[in-house]
Amino acid sequence: MATHPEVAALLERSHRLGSDPRNTNYAGGNASAKGAETDPVTGSDVELMWVKGSGGDLGTLRESGLAVLRMDRxxxxxxxxxxxxxxxxxxxALDYCLHGPGGAAPSIDTAMHGLVDSAHVDHxxxxxxxxxxxAADGEALTRECFGDRVVWVPWxxxxxxxxxxxxxxxxxxxxAIGVVLGGHGITAWGDTAEECExxxxxxxxxxxRFIAEYPERTGGGKAEPFGPVVEEYRPLAEDERHARAAALFPVIRSLAATDSPQVGHYTDTEDVLDFVSRAxxxxxxxxxxxxxxxxxxxKVRPLVLDLPPTAPLEEVTARLRELHTAYREDYAAYYERHATSDSPPMRGADPAIVLVPGVGMFSFGRNKQTARVAGEFYLNAINVMRGAETVSSYAPIDESEKFRIEYWELEEAKLRRMPKPKPLATRVAFVTGGASGIGRATAERLAAEGACVAVADRDSxxxxKVAEELGGPDTAVPVTVDVTDEEGVAAALREAVRAFGGVDxxxxxxxxxxSKPLLETSTxxxxxxxxxxxxxxxxxxREAARIMTEQGMGGDIVYIASKNGVVAGPNNVAYGATKADQAHQVRLLAAELGxxxxxxxxxxxxxVVRGSGIFAGGWGAQRAAVYGVPEEKLGEFYAQRTLLKxxxxxxxxxxxxxxxxxxxLTxxxxxxxxxxxxxxxxxxx
Structure with missing residues (x-):
């Protein structure tokens, strides 16, 4: 069925608006269009509204993400x-206004689009x-900025x-062409899609422009809305900053995951570093x-470290634990102040955002995308604070109103509709030799089960390529490593920590x-x-165990050993011996790390012949020669000597x-x- 012209125009407009972060945040806002279509039951025209449904993102909106409603209703x-x-x-009641099968569930903003008498609406x-x-005097500033073109609507x-x-x-x-919604955002309208956009x-x-020009134009406002730079909070050099971030991240993640497991995201953009360096x-x-x-x-506010980035790591860690305890107590008190008998239970008292002067921002969520987006939203909040402080003073909505939304039954219902997490959701995996063979298959399986994966391999x-095929940075990152290089291994694991918050x-x-006989095997x-x-x-x-013990969240280490660690095969002394070494490492480490x-x-x-980098690299030909079979038949040969064939x-x-x-197998x-x-x-x- 062909896409309705109004829908096509709506999607194009949504994509243009949603692709520019200056226009709206990820998954923020919605857009709508109204038009006539033939009712398949009556054969007569019916006026419909297509509007972005609950969830989804304007920048990537598809027709299936639209709710379709009858305007007469x-x-x-x-x-x-x-x-x-x-x-x-x-x-x-909105459910009874829906037209036809399929489509997205109407969002809470649907009434805004349907009740406003305009063919096209953007929020x-x-x-x-x-x-x-x-801004504290947002109504007056809106009038000064727009005249009667845009009207203020109180929160x-x-x-x-x-x-x-x-x-x-x-x-x-x-x-008027639109409104500024106190504490919220903007809404605009137009007779055509082009006019609305x-x-x-x-x-x-x-x-x-109004905000950027305000201090110079009026002689008021603040040229430095966040105050002067505090010298001891200046950003560390990039290498030092990233090293400190990797050292702190497992500890911060363990704190943020006190109530429920979390994945982390690290941000050290200039805007973030500037904000946390200011008085x-x-x-x-x-x-x-x-x-x-x-x-x-x-969440309503972040956890903010109050120590300089050069403070000793032990002191910073201890202070983070103190601040986390205080944060949880404050959040519980916030819940108790505003909860009523029909409020949903408190969901969790841990911070979603942690700010560390000189280092950056650590954000958390139930998966990497959620953690990344939380950080993006706090960056939006920094931009909002900068703008409000430039022209006036930042005055967010009352705490009680925040609670009404955070613990809104409609939000709770949205959470209940979310699919059950996959078995490895929130777990961060580090797979060596992950670019081919067993390693690649393992990385694929772990990612499919919900894990974030660092694909570690000598072949960058x-x-x-594998990391991109697994879904890119929100699912997998490539890490170049030679596992024989001690510092290289530590650096690779630090890279995984910076990507996802830790290693599990x-x-x-x-x-x-x-494959060689003993007498031909060289040192x-x-x-x-x-x-x-x-x-x-x-x-x-060893490096992974350091991270896991810092996290205090347990973990798994799995060795891909071999039956050759048990079986004494021919012409195989070096390989068999090292596999036996790995097998005993399993027992030794299990005893120590339990x-x-x-x-x-x-x-x-x-x-494992098919898909194996080892076999393709010459091992297959060597083993085939040992057993006297063609190399292409080696897999079949191995199968026939097993009980299951x-x-x-x-x-x-x-x-x-x-x-x-x-x-x-806990x-x-x-x-x-x-x-x-x-x-x-x-x-x-």
């Missing part, structure tokens, strides 16, 4: 409106517009009454964010092999294989890794799972 809703005290009931959350909306929680308020403003102000952009760009940042941060979209993702290009699950998979052959697998596994496990909740297990595959593939090994780490450590289709000589005793 929308216009009848005021007649059954029970009043502001019961306006939430109108959300259910956006631009930083410049919210700066005026959150009201989003919903049906706000839609009625805006509709009245439009009726009573024929010259132009009006939205006029409001946004006019507000930007006024503690006061402004304590006021909290204002726009509902902001504080629903950032191959690791980058390590797969020691990097490997290679050279170089021996050192090469022991360097990569025995030494490399040890180095990765007190920290870190489980250490192994997987013993038979020869099945070839072992990379995904079978990945399945075992997931089984060990996916949450069902009491299993120090063991090896054979994935060999049944090799009797490799039975574990």
């Amino acid at each position: 929308m216009r009848a809703l005021p007649d059954v409106y029970p009043g502001v005290e019961r306006e939430d009931e109108m959300v259910t 956006l959350h631009p930083d410049s517009g919210i700066a005026l909306a959150c 009201r929680r989003p919903g049906f009454q706000l839609g009625l308020d805006i509709a009245a403003v439009k009726r009573e102000n024929p010259r 132009a009006n939205s952009l006029e409001i946004i760009r006019t507000a930007e 006024e940042h503690p006061r402004l941060a304590a006021l909290g964010t204002s726009c509902p979209d902001h504080f629903l993702r950032t 290009d191959a690791a980058a 699950l390590v797969v020691n998979n990097a490997g290679l092999s050279v 170089a052959d021996w050192d090469l294989q022991h360097g990569v697998m025995a030494r490399g596994s040890f180095l990765v496990a 007190e920290h909740g870190i489980r250490v297990n192994g997987v013993n595959p038979d020869g 099945r070839e072992v593939l990379p995904e079978h090994v990945a399945n075992a890794v997931f089984t060990l780490t996916g949450g069902e 009491h299993t450590t120090g063991t090896h799972i054979p994935v060999d289709a049944g090799v009797t000589a490799a039975f574990l005793r």
Whole structure:
């Protein structure tokens, strides 16, 4: 079925507006269009409204993300409106206005679009517009900025009454192109899609110029809205900053995950570093964010470290723990001040945003995207504070109003509709040799089960390709590492920590092999294989264990060993010996790390031929020669010597890794799972 012309224009407008962060934040705002379509039941024309539904993002909006409603029914809703005290009931009434099958659920802003008498409506959350909306004298500033082109609407929680308020403003102000919504954002309208978009952009760009020019034009305002730079809070040099971020992140993440597991995101953009270096940042941060979209993702206020970046790490860690305890107490008190008998239970008292002067911002969420977006929203909040302080003073909505939205039953219902988290959601995996063979299959399986994955490999290009195929930075990042290099391993794990906040699950998979008889095996052959697998596994496990113990959240370390660590195969002394070394590392580390909740297990595959970098690199030809079979038949040969007569593939090994780490074997450590289709000589005793 062809897309309706009004819908096509609406989607194009939404994409243009939503792709520019100056216009609206991620998933913020909505846009609508009205038009006629033939009713398939009656055959006559019916007037419809297409509007962005609940959730989704304007910049990537698709037709399936639109709610479609009948305008005759929308216009009848005021007649059954029970009043502001019961306006939430109108959300259910919107369901009875829907037209046809499919489509998105109507959002809380639907009434704003349907009740305003205009063919096209945009509701956006631009930083410049919210700066005026959150200024102490926002109403006067709006009049000074726009004259009668844009009208001030006092703060009201989003919903049906706000839609009625805006509709009245439009009726009573024929010259107006839109409104500034106190503490919230902007709404614009137009007779055509082009006019509506132009009006939205006029409001946004006019507000930007007004704020930028205000101090010089009026002689008032503040040229330095965040105050002077505090010398001891100046940003560290980039290398020092990133090293300090990697050192602090596991500790901060463990605090932010006290009530529920979290993934982290680190931001050290110039705007963030400047904000936390200024004298006024503690006061402004304590006021909290204002726009509902902001504080629903950032919580009412961040946790702010009050020590310089050069303070000793132990002192900073201790202070963070003190501040976290105080934050939780303050949040619980906030809940108690405003909760009523029908309020949902307190969801969690940990911060979503942690600000560290000289280092940057750490943000948290149930997945990487949520954590990243929380940070983006706090950056929006910084921009809003800058604008409001430039022209006046920052005055967010009252705490009680924030609570009404944060613990709104409609928000609670939205949370209940969210799908159940995947088994490895919030877990950060580090997979060595992750660009090919078993490592790649394991990275794919862990990502599919919800984990964030650092694809660690010596081959940078191959690791980058795999990470991109897994979904890019919100799911996987490439990390270049030679596991024999001690400092390189530490640097690679720091990189994973900066990407996701910590490390919870390590797969020691990097490997290679050279098949030679004892008398032909050189010390170089021996050192090469022991360097990569025995030494490399040890180095990765040691650095990962440091991070996991700092986090205090437990963890998993899995060794991809081999049945050759048990079976004495021919012409295989160096490889077999190093696999036996890995097998015993599993037992030794399980015994040592258990007190920290870190489980250490192994997987013993038979020869994995297909998709294996080791076999493709010469090992396959060598082993085929040992057994006297063609190289292309080696997989079949291995299969026929097993009890099940099945070839072992990379995904079978990945399945075992997931089984060990996916949450069902919580009491299993120090063991090896054979994935060999049944090799009797490799039975574990």
